[in-house]
Amino acid sequence: MFGLTPFNRQAVQRSNNGFVDFYHVxxxxxxxxxxxxxxxKYDTFKVDIKEDANGYAIEAEMPGVKKEDIAxxxxxxxxxxxxxxxxxxxxxxxxYIHRERHIASMQRAISLKDVKVEGITAKxxxxxxxxxxxxxxxxxxxxxxxxx
Numbered sequence: 256m257f258g259l260t261p262f263n264r265q266a267v268q269r270s271n272n273g274f275v276d277f278y279h280v281x282x283x284x285x286x287x288x289x290x291x292x293x294x295x296k297y298d299t300f301k302v303d304i305k306e307d308a309n310g311y312a313i314e315a316e317m318p319g320v321k322k323e324d325i326a327x328x329x330x331x332x333x334x335x336x337x338x339x340x341x342x343x344x345x346x347x348x349x350x351y352i353h354r355e356r357h358i359a360s361m362q363r364a365i366s367l368k369d370v371k372v373e374g375i376t377a378k379x380x381x382x383x384x385x386x387x388x389x390x391x392x393x394x395x396x397x398x399x400x401x402x403x
Contacts, residue, residue, distance in 0.1 A: 299361050300338065310374075310389040311367060318382035325384065327377055329370065334388070337362040369393050 305312040315336055317325070326337045342357040367388065374389040 299363060300336075302336070302363055302365070304365065308390075310371075310387065313365065313384075313386040313388065315363070315384040315386075316382065317379070317384050320379075320382070322379045325379065327375075327386065329367075329372055329375060332366060332368050332370075334365045334367055334370075334386070335362060336365075336384070336386075 301316040303314045313334070313336075317338065320338055320340060324338055324340050326335075326339075328335045328337070338359070338361045340357070340359045369391050371389040371391040375386065377384065377386045379385075
C-alpha cells in the first residue's frame with residue numbers, strides 16, 4: 256500500500272537530515288514505539304550536568320552556533336539556555352531558481368537550587384557551551400521547639 260509498513264521497519268534504514276520526512280508520515284503513524292527515531296533526536300541540543308560539593312558544571316553541545324545566538328538566564332530556580340538561529344541566503348542575483356531560509360529556536364530549562372547567581376560563568380569553545388555554577392551555602396534550619 257504505497258510504502259505503508261507496520262511497526263516502522265524501514266525507519267532504521269532511512270537517514271534523517273533534520274526535516275520532516277513527508278513521504279514516510281504514514282509509516283510513522285503506525286509505529287509502535289513510544290518514542291520514534293524522529294521525535295526528539297534532532298530537536299534540541301544535548302546537555303550534560305555534573306554536580307560536586309562546590310557547584311554544577313554544565314556542558315551543552317552547540318556546533319555551528321555563535322555566542323550572539325545564545326541566551327542564558329537564571330530565574331525561579333531554573334537555568335534557561337536558549338538558542339535562536341537565523342540563516343538566510345543573500346544572493347543578490349535576480350534569476351535564482353531556489354532560495355532557502357532556516358530559522359531555529361531551541362530552549363532547555365534545568366532546575367537548580369542553592370545557586371550563587373553572581374558567580375555563574377559561561378564560555379563557548381569549539382561548539383561546546385560550558386557553564387560553571389557555584390553553590391551557595393544554605394544554612395540548615397535547625398530549631399529546638401519547646402512543647403507547651
